[in-house]
Amino acid sequence: MSREHERVVHMVSELLNVLFSMGASKIDVRILEEADRFFISLQGKACLDIRQKLKKTRRLLRMNRSREMEEELWSLAGSVDYDTELSLVGMMTDEAEIRYDEETGVLVIELLRKK
Template identity: 30%
Template sequence: MKDEKSKMLKIMNELVRFYLKSGNHSVRIALDLTDHEGIVSLEGCCTKIDEKKLEDLNDILNSPRKDEAEEYYWNLVGSNDFSEIHLLGSLVNEGEVKYDGNVLKMRVKRYF
């Protein structure tokens, strides 16, 4: 479970980085862990965000998880100054991105 918590923190860090790079400076974050899954939920106001960027992120978060490459990828996510958002699909089982008005909501789930 220790590695799972570390992976969830890195996933959360990468999503927060996405929010900040999108011009959002107020983000609410929830991290829920059970014995079988982890869920990260984020919500914040973004005055303007590129719809294509959100579509790409939604596709990334819902791409098939790559268990075989996970050991390598999870060390890269959320650990440096460069965005590794494209690697998140390898680490999460499902994700959801919603942008309504000026509110951006994201939710990702990872099964242990």
């Protein structure tokens, strides 16, 4: 597995942690790789009240890209099951979009990561 792929796996793993923590039981993951970037999309139906968590999630995923921090810390993303490192995923991401439909409870997280 290439270094880039390995990092994307960790990012997705972290996002899965988040969706599980929101009570999602059916999650769709879609990854699209292009020459210079990855598009990562996760969609799940949250079963818990996530409004408070959502605000925090949005803020952390929109953290500035930090390639300097990523280089040493990326392996922590998705590495443990009791704590999420969303800010780290945010630092590994160039663009983040989070949509939540309050009626259906469907949460969509879309990330763009430049290589």
